Amino acid sequence: MTRPTVPSLLVEKLAAGELPPDKAEEVRARLAEAGELDRLTDLQRDNEQMLAHLTPTMVRRQVERRVEEARTVRRRRTTRWVGILAAAGLVGAFALPRLLPSPSDSPTQAIDEGNRIKGLQPELRAWLQTDDGPVILTDGATVHEGDLLQLSYVAAGRPHGAILSRDGRGVVTLHTATDTTTLTPSGEQLLPFSYQLDDAPDHETFFFVTSDRPLDVAHLVRQLERGADTLSRPDGSALTTYTLRLRKEAE
C-alpha cells in the first residue's frame, strides 16, 4: 500500500464538498502540486461505476437482511436469558407441583380424556443444557443439531402416560419406557436420560400423552409415524396430548 501524497480522506471530503473553503483550497493546491488533480475526476468515474455494479437497491436489501438477522439473533438471546431466569427459579418450578393437591383430590381426576383440564394440566418441559446453565425451551424455541435436551414432565395427577417425539424426517422416538406407561403423578419428574438432537431438519416435536388407564405405546408410535398430530386409543377415543414443537435451525 503506497501512501498517497494527499490523504484520501481529504480528497473524499473535497469531492463531497465537506471541507471548509480554506481547507478545500489548501487540499486542491496540494493535489495540484503533486500532479494529482485528476484524482477528483477519477473519484467521480469510480462512483458511477460502483453504483452501476452494486446498485442502491441491492445494497439496501443486503443491509436490511443483515439487520433482520441480527435482530433474530438478539431475540434468540433474549429468549435464552428469559429461560436462564426461569432456570434460576428452577427450585420453584420443581417445588410447585409438590404443594399441589394429591392425585386423590386433584380436580383433574374427574376430567374426561380429551377435554380441556381446568387448573393444573399435564405438561412437558424441555431443558437445554448451555454453558450458562439449564434453559427452559418454550413452544417454538429454536434448537440446533447437537443440542442436549433434558425432558421433564408434570403428570398433574394422571397415572399413565408416554413421551414421544417426531423429527423433521418423520422419525419417531419413544422417550419413556416400552413396557409400562406408569407415571409419577405429582411433582416435576426428570427423565433418566438426556436427549441429543441429531441433524434432522426443520423441527423436533414432542408429544406427552396422559391417561387414566394404561396406554398402547406401539399404537401411539404408529399414529405418529403416519403423521398424526392428535393421538387416540385403538378404539378411537381421544387422548390428552401436550405438544411441544421446537424449531430446528442449521448452524
Add this chain to the structure above:
Amino acid sequence: MAIDIEAWYRAHGPMVLRRCRQLLKDEQLAQDAMHEVFVRLVRVGDRLDDRAPTGLLYRMATQQCLNVLRTKRRHPEDKVDELLMNIAGHGRMGEDLGARSVLAKLFSRTQESSEVMAVLHYVDGLTLQEVADEVGMSVSGVRKRLRQLRSTLHDMEAA
C-alpha cells in the same frame, strides 16, 4: 429517524467501498465490510449527525476493516501496509514479538478511536491537526493518545 439506506449508499457508498478496498485488498471482504458499515449506520439511527458524514463513514469503514484484519491474516504488501496490519493486530513490530502482534494487545487495552486515529496519522498520513479536526479533539489530546499507545507498546515490548 429511519435511515434511507439507498440515499446514504448513493451519496457515500462508493467512498466507503473504496476505503474498504484500500485497507482490505480483497473485493469480497471489502463489499462485506461496506455492508456492515451500513448495518451499523442503521443501528445508529437517530443518533446520527448527518451534517458532514464523509468523515464519520470513513472512520466507521476504517474501524470495520481493522476488525476484519484482526481475524483475516494476509501478507503486508509494503511498509505502510505492514503498519496497518500491526495496528489491526496481526503484524509483527519486530523480530522479538510473537506471532500475534503486541499491538493487538495494545489496542485491546485502549479506546477504539485511538486505533482509528493511529491509522489516520501513521497509515493515511494526516497531520496531527487534521486528525484532531477529524475526531473532534485537540492536537495535544491526539498527541497524548498516540504517545500513550507508543508507551504501552514499549512497556509491552520490554515485558
